[in-house]
Amino acid sequence: GGKDRRSGLILTIPLCLEQTSMDELSVTLDYLLSIPSEKCKARGFTVIVDGRKSQWNVVKTVVLMLQNVVPAEVSLVCVVKPDEFWDKKVTHFCFWKEKDRLGFEVILVSANKLTRYIEPCQLTEDFGGTLTYDHMDWLNKRLVFEKFTKESTSLLDELALINNGSDKGTQQEKERSIDLNFLPSVDPETVLQTGHELLSELQQRRFNGSDGGVSWSPMDDELLAQPQVMKLLDSLREQYTRYQEVCRQRSKRTQLEEIQQKVMQVVNWLEGPGSEQLRTQWGIGDSIRASQALQQKHEEIESQHSEWFAVYVELNQQIAALLNAGDEEDLVELKALQQQLSDVCYRQASQLEFRQNLLQAALEFHSVAQDLSQQLDGLLGMLCVDVAPADGASIQQTLKLLEEKLKSVDLGLQGLREKGQSLLDQISNQASWAYGKDVTIENKENVDHIQGVMEDMQLRKQRCEDMVDVRRLKMLQMVQLFKCEEDASQAVEWLSELLDALLKTHIRLGDDAQETKVLLEKHRKFVDVAQSTYDYGRQLLQATVVLCQSLRCTSRSSGDTLPRLNRVWKQFTITSEERVHRLETAVAFHSSAEKILQECPEQPEAFNEMEQFDEIEAVGKSLLDRLTVPVVYPDGSEQYFGSPSDMASAAEHIREKMKLVSLKRQQLRQPEATTPES
Numbered sequence: 001g002g003k004d005r006r007s008g009l010i011l012t013i014p015l016c017l018e019q020t021s022m023d024e025l026s027v028t029l030d031y032l033l034s035i036p037s038e039k040c041k042a043r044g045f046t047v048i049v050d051g052r053k054s055q056w057n058v059v060k061t062v063v064l065m066l067q068n069v070v071p072a073e074v075s076l077v078c079v080v081k082p083d084e085f086w087d088k089k090v091t092h093f094c095f096w097k098e099k100d101r102l103g104f105e106v107i108l109v110s111a112n113k114l115t116r117y118i119e120p121c122q123l124t125e126d127f128g129g130t131l132t133y134d135h136m137d138w139l140n141k142r143l144v145f146e147k148f149t150k151e152s153t154s155l156l157d158e159l160a161l162i163n164n165g166s167d168k169g170t171q172q173e174k175e176r177s178i179d180l181n182f183l184p185s186v187d188p189e190t191v192l193q194t195g196h197e198l199l200s201e202l203q204q205r206r207f208n209g210s211d212g213g214v215s216w217s218p219m220d221d222e223l224l225a226q227p228q229v230m231k232l233l234d235s236l237r238e239q240y241t242r243y244q245e246v247c248r249q250r251s252k253r254t255q256l257e258e259i260q261q262k263v264m265q266v267v268n269w270l271e272g273p274g275s276e277q278l279r280t281q282w283g284i285g286d287s288i289r290a291s292q293a294l295q296q297k298h299e300e301i302e303s304q305h306s307e308w309f310a311v312y313v314e315l316n317q318q319i320a321a322l323l324n325a326g327d328e329e330d331l332v333e334l335k336a337l338q339q340q341l342s343d344v345c346y347r348q349a350s351q352l353e354f355r356q357n358l359l360q361a362a363l364e365f366h367s368v369a370q371d372l373s374q375q376l377d378g379l380l381g382m383l384c385v386d387v388a389p390a391d392g393a394s395i396q397q398t399l400k401l402l403e404e405k406l407k408s409v410d411l412g413l414q415g416l417r418e419k420g421q422s423l424l425d426q427i428s429n430q431a432s433w434a435y436g437k438d439v440t441i442e443n444k445e446n447v448d449h450i451q452g453v454m455e456d457m458q459l460r461k462q463r464c465e466d467m468v469d470v471r472r473l474k475m476l477q478m479v480q481l482f483k484c485e486e487d488a489s490q491a492v493e494w495l496s497e498l499l500d501a502l503l504k505t506h507i508r509l510g511d512d513a514q515e516t517k518v519l520l521e522k523h524r525k526f527v528d529v530a531q532s533t534y535d536y537g538r539q540l541l542q543a544t545v546v547l548c549q550s551l552r553c554t555s556r557s558s559g560d561t562l563p564r565l566n567r568v569w570k571q572f573t574i575t576s577e578e579r580v581h582r583l584e585t586a587v588a589f590h591s592s593a594e595k596i597l598q599e600c601p602e603q604p605e606a607f608n609e610m611e612q613f614d615e616i617e618a619v620g621k622s623l624l625d626r627l628t629v630p631v632v633y634p635d636g637s638e639q640y641f642g643s644p645s646d647m648a649s650a651a652e653h654i655r656e657k658m659k660l661v662s663l664k665r666q667q668l669r670q671p672e673a674t675t676p677e678s
Contacts, residue, residue: 002121002122002123003122004118005119006044006075008040008043008046008075009036010047010048010118011032011033011046012047013029013048014050015050015058015059016053016054020054020058025065026065026068030069033045033069041073044075044076045074045075046074046075047066047077047078048077048078048080048114048127049062049077050080050126050127051079051081052083053082063077063079066104076106076117077104078107078117078118079107079108080109080111081109081110083110111126111127114128144198148191148194148198148232149228151186151191152195152232152233152235154186155185155188155236156236158184159188159242162184162243163243163246184243196233198229199229202226252322252330255318255322256322256333259315259319259322259337260333263341265311266311266312266344266345267341267344270305270348271344274301274304274305275348275351277301278301281294281298281355282443283445284358284359284362284427284446284449284450285359285362286449288367291366292363294362295359295360295363298352298355298359305349309345312345315341316338316341316342319334319337322334323335323338354429357426358423358427361419361422361423364419365419365420368412369453371412372415372416373457375412376409376457378405379402380460380464380467382405383402395478395479395482399472399476402471402472406465416454416457420450420451420453420454423450424447424450424451427443427446427447427450428443477551478551485544485561487537488540488541488561488565491533491534491540492537492564494533495530495534495537495572498526498529498530498533499568499575502526502572502576503575503631503640503641505642506523507646507647508650509582509650510587511653512590512594513594516586516590517587519583520580520583520587523583524580530569530572530576534565534572538565541562567635571633574632574634575631578631579641581626582623582626582641585622586623589616589620589657592612592616593616593620593661596612596613596616596664596665597661616658617661620655620661624651624655627641627650627654
């Protein structure tokens, strides 16, 4: 790094005791001499051969070798001799005499006298100078520089090849060129960092001084070519920037191609295997289980589609990100890919949703059909069981339950029609999707099945309605039968009550003829009521017989109701006749007695015949006798009118009237007894 007085560079060759390889020394000199610029070389070199630790023959060989290595550049060779100089015989060879042949001047000089030829500040401490020099530091920096130069030059060639290849030719050639030389052999970032560190070190060592003076660096711009480093860095930055743009374009193109490839994968699967899966699934099933199996199969198909739809979502996000980047040249292609992908995915998703809705509608239709079938089975089972109710109330309850079941069936059939029509409408819309095939035949099978189910349910419902009409008529007749039986029994009860009232309350015979006639008239009306009750009971029993014949059954109560009715009516008739006979006798008695008692004593000719008194007396006795006699029925049972006290009161009243008649008779006899005496 030092310089001579001519500003030529100083080259120091330290020799040692060990054997020095001339080949290695020659290579080293060639390398060192290649470092300076041509301008520096033109000023010449001063070579210091340090032979203090070497032998003369080695020194001589080195000096002679300089003639072959750098004869033109060397201007002065200073051979530093040891303190104990070589033998004169050895040094008899004088280099100055060989100046013309060697091409440079050679002098022998001691180390302490070297400053005569070279300034001390340009010599290192080894030669008594003050030049600061660290050979290992120089060597390390030189290695860094060499490495940087080599790597940067190679990297520049590679980047230029890559960048130039990306700028020329067609798109195909461009891609082929990039593919062949796309990755540099070294990392550009690492090389740039090394160059910047090296440049920073050079600049720092150049401008920093020591002890206030200027430090002469052995790695100045003439040796390490600081401008070369800067030039290499500038070129590297330029090429690397272009390379990054190429990489960005390549990355974008690669990303676009990957997106396009994935889009085509999604589109090809959805339009291929995905659509084929839907094409094979056209049925709706003929039962709940079949529809559920189809739904499960459809869920498996949806699960496979979901994986591709997830890819679609990811691709859509990537495309949206690229669109937001705003590269004009890719906008049209990206939008076309996005539109194609969206169209296919939305179309396939719509087909999946349509299929799912169709299967759900089919499941609901079959569910309603099954419920309706179970209702019809229950109604039919109820109709097939013979009716054996205990009374009219249970029949009414059964009839109400039957009507409720029929109403439920009507509602179920109406719901089935609505579900069926909705399903038929969806099937008719299936032709608009078609999954890329003609579905007319498959749709016809589905339509025939749906219509067949609805028609079958309608026929079953109609049969049940006919049976319900028959059962309703039969049950209404049974209600009427029970009603007739109940009313007939009620008529018997009423007639029994009339008989009981006749015996217990119809006991008065009247105080006179007029009152007795009134009682007789009331009795006849009473008998008319009883007759009507009896006739009503007879009619009810006759209706019961007709209903039993119509229902082909035997009444449980009409068999003993008719004898009871006839028996009570017979008893009532006998009792009534007895009551009439007593009232008529009482009328005759009261009329005759009142007639006699109302005759004036001045008309004795009206009582010429005394038989009338005898007749009245006989009638009165007969009436008294009847009051004591019970009413005897055909079964031998007996019943009395009223209580004994009631009969005694009635008899007492008759006796009093008989006494009045007897007294009247005596009064009439007295005038007849006094007339002969006079």
